[in-house]
Every structure is written in structure tokens, then in C-alpha cells.
Amino acid sequence: MDFLLSGTAACGACLFTNPLEVVKTRMQLQGELRRRGTYQVHYRNVFHAFYTIGKVDGLSGLQKGLAPGLVYQFFMNGVRLGSYSVIESSGYIHNSHGKVSAVRTTLAGAVSGVVGAVMGSPVYLVKTHLQSQSTVSIAVGHQHKHQGMVHALKLIYKEHGVLGLWRGSSAAVPRVSVGSAAQLSTFSSSKELVLELQAFPKNSWLVALSAGMISSVVVVMAMTPFDVVSTRLYNQPVDHLGKGKLYKGFADCFSKALKKEGVVGLYKGLGASYFRLGPHTILSLFFWDELRKSYWGGR
Numbered sequence: 001m002d003f004l005l006s007g008t009a010a011c012g013a014c015l016f017t018n019p020l021e022v023v024k025t026r027m028q029l030q031g032e033l034r035r036r037g038t039y040q041v042h043y044r045n046v047f048h049a050f051y052t053i054g055k056v057d058g059l060s061g062l063q064k065g066l067a068p069g070l071v072y073q074f075f076m077n078g079v080r081l082g083s084y085s086v087i088e089s090s091g092y093i094h095n096s097h098g099k100v101s102a103v104r105t106t107l108a109g110a111v112s113g114v115v116g117a118v119m120g121s122p123v124y125l126v127k128t129h130l131q132s133q134s135t136v137s138i139a140v141g142h143q144h145k146h147q148g149m150v151h152a153l154k155l156i157y158k159e160h161g162v163l164g165l166w167r168g169s170s171a172a173v174p175r176v177s178v179g180s181a182a183q184l185s186t187f188s189s190s191k192e193l194v195l196e197l198q199a200f201p202k203n204s205w206l207v208a209l210s211a212g213m214i215s216s217v218v219v220v221m222a223m224t225p226f227d228v229v230s231t232r233l234y235n236q237p238v239d240h241l242g243k244g245k246l247y248k249g250f251a252d253c254f255s256k257a258l259k260k261e262g263v264v265g266l267y268k269g270l271g272a273s274y275f276r277l278g279p280h281t282i283l284s285l286f287f288w289d290e291l292r293k294s295y296w297g298g299r
Contacts, residue, residue, distance in 0.1 A: 002085040005295060007078025009287035013280045014073040019062035020276035021069065023049045025131040027269030028231045029141030033246070033260045042138045046272040056135050068127035068149045073284075076120030080176070081288055083112035084184050093188060100192045105185035113180025117172040122165035124172060126152040128234040142237040160242035167242060168234035170250045175230040179223035179277075186215040187285050208289035212282040219281050220274045225266035227273060229253045 023046055031039040043049035053061050087093065087108045095101045129144040129152060146152035156164050190211035200206040233253050236246040247253035257265050 001295060002089075002292070003078045003082030005291040006081030006085060006288055007074035009291055010073035010077030010081070010284045011070050012287045013283035014066075014069050016283060017276050017280040018066050018069050019050070020046075020272060020279070021127075022053065022062055022064050022131045024227075024269050024272040024276045025128060025231055025235075026053065026134070026138075026140055027272045028228045029132055029235060030268070031261070031265075032141055032232060033256060035260060036264075042140060046269075046275050049272065052138055053134070056138050061134070064133065065127040065130040068123045068130065068152075071149070072120045072123040072127055075123070076116040076176070077284065078116075079119050080112045080116030080180055081284075083115055084108055084180075085288075085292065087112065088188070100188045102185055102189060105188045106181045109184035110177040110181040112184070113177040114173055116180070117176035118166075118169060121169040121172045122153065122156075123149075125156070125165065125168055125234050128168075128231055132235050141232075141235050144235075160238070164242045167238070167244075168230065171226070171230035171233040171253070174250065175223065175226040178226055179219055182222040183215050183219045183281055183285070186218045187211050190214040203293070205286070205290055208286050209282065212285040215285065216274070216278040216281040220270070220277045223277065224270055224273045225254075227277075228266055228268055229257065232257070 023043070027043050027046070027049055030041065030043055043052060050062070057064075093100055093104045093108055095104070126146070126149055129146055130149070132141045133143055133146065134140070144152070146155065153165070156167075160167070191207055194200065194207050194210050195202060199210070229250060233244065233247055233250065236244045238244055247256065254266075261268070
């Protein structure tokens with residue numbers, strides 16, 4: 001039940017934040033491996049990107065990749081948050097004094113994140129491909145010609161086999177493990193702090209909401225460089241053997257982006273990242289906490 005509740009909570013958040021995921025993906029691919037000033041800027045900022053995509057691709061363009069996004073959130077976060085919930089209920093994240101341990105929550109968050117990332121990698125690959133697809137006039141990054149989630153999965157499997165479906169997972173593991181460790185350790189610690197300060201009643205929904213807001217800032221700052229690398233690895237074109245034409249792997253992508261675009265390049269789309277990851281973190285953790293409270297509290 002912990003896994004089901006966690007997946008449902010993540011899907012609820014995804015319905016609201018998927019348009020921002022589309023914006024974030026486009027901004028992270030814009031000017032790939034190009035120095036500032038040497039490429040056309042289609043998306044000046046998150047608001048301009050939102051407007052441009054809606055105007056050129058239509059409102060449906062802002063919900064591209066929703067189907068794989070929902071599937072990804074259900075399985076990845078179902079496994080990630082569900083695993084963490086089991087670890088938490090076993091008492092592992094607390095020290096001998098009953099306090100939340102920063103080291104233990106970070107480790108538990110990272111481990112659960114790795115499991116979730118590996119499980120959800122094929123669908124995340126397809127989601128990235130679909131969200132980057134656009135009208136030629138505002139296209140950025142490599143354009144994959146998929147007709148939908150099922151078509152994309154079949155095509156990738158047909159051309160590159162099972163391993164092709166896990167292309168880019170080398171970036172997914174550090175991305176999700178770092179994000180998960182930052183998110184869940186901060187959330188658990190923040191909840192404890194809010195309760196100690198007695199800012200809200202113990203069972204108030206404001207406890208989870210405020211803890212999620214604190215967690216969202218930490219997550220975005222820690223995760224964005226890994227997110228940029230992950231997006232590019234998943235979206236890059238591949239040869240007939242399924243090997244990337246732009247990057248050999250996570251380290252190669254990270255170093256090339258840093259060399260060509262500088263540190264700023266690794267934080268491309270930071271505003272979009274927060275507008276997407278921030279609300280998603282807040283909503284998913286809030287829904288997760290409230291669903292668990294409702295289910296287990298009623299038993």
C-alpha cells in the first residue's frame with residue numbers, strides 16, 4: 001500500500017507540473033554545446049518559453065509527454081517513496097535518541113532513489129524525446145519522430161533491443177539519487193523542525209506543506225546540473241549500434257557542457273527547474289504525507 005499511495009501522490013503532482021517539465025526540457029537543450037551568443041534563443045526565460053510553446057505548438061504542446069510522465073511518476077516515485085516509507089516506518093532514519101538522522105535519511109533517500117531511477121529509466125527516455133519534439137521554428141536539441149509513448153518504446157526496442165531502453169540510465173542514477181537524498185532528508189528534518197517549533201498543530205496539513213517548500217529549494221539547487229546532463233544524454237541522437245553521437249556517458253557529457261558552456265550551462269533552465277521541481281516536490285510530498293496519514297490513520 002505504501003508503494004501505491006506514493007505512486008498516486010506523484011501522479012497527482014505530475015498533472016499540474018508536466019507543462020513546466022516541457023519548458024524545462026526545452027530550455028536545457030537550447031544552445032547545447034554552444035557558447036552564449038552563438039545560437040538563436042527561442043526561449044528567453046520560463047515565462048517566454050511557456051508563451052512561445054503555447055503559441056506555436058498549441059496548448060496541447062504544453063502537455064507533451066504526459067502519458068509517459070504519469071507512468072514514470074507512478075513507478076519511479078512509487079518505488080522511491082514507497083521504499084523510503086518502509087525504511088522510515090522500520091525506524092532506521094532515527095538515531096538512538098529518537099531524532100531524525102541527517103546521515104541516515106540521506107543514505108535512505110539515495111538508495112531508494114537509485115532503485116526508482118533504474119525502474120523508471122525507459123519511460124523517462126521516451127518522455128524526454130516526446131517533450132523535446134516541436135515545430136521546426138522553435139525546435140531545440142535532436143528531434144525524435146515518435147508518434148506516442150507506445151510507438152517510441154516499440155521503435156527503440158526494435159532498433160536497439162532491451163539495452164536501448166535503458167540508454168541514459170547512467171545519468172538517471174546520479175540525478176535521482178542526489179535529488180532523492182536531498183529531498184527526503186530535508187523533508188524529514190524540516191517536518192521535525194516545524195513540529196518542534198510548534199508552528200502548526202501536529203496533524204495539520206501545513207506541516208507537510210511547509211516542509212515540502214523548504215525541501216524544494218534544496219532539491220533544485222542540488223539536482224539541476226544532474227538534470228541538465230540527464231536530459232541531454234537521453235535526448236542525444238544515436239548511431240546504428242545505439243551509441244550516443246554527442247556523449248559517451250555521464251562524465252563525458254558533464255565535462256563537455258562545463259567546457260563549452262561553463263557553470264552557467266549546467267544550470268540552464270534553473271528558473272524552469274524550480275517552477276517545475278519546486279511545485280512537484282511540494283505537491284508530491286504533501287499528497288504523499290496526507291495519503292499515508294489518511295490511510296494508516298484510519299486503520
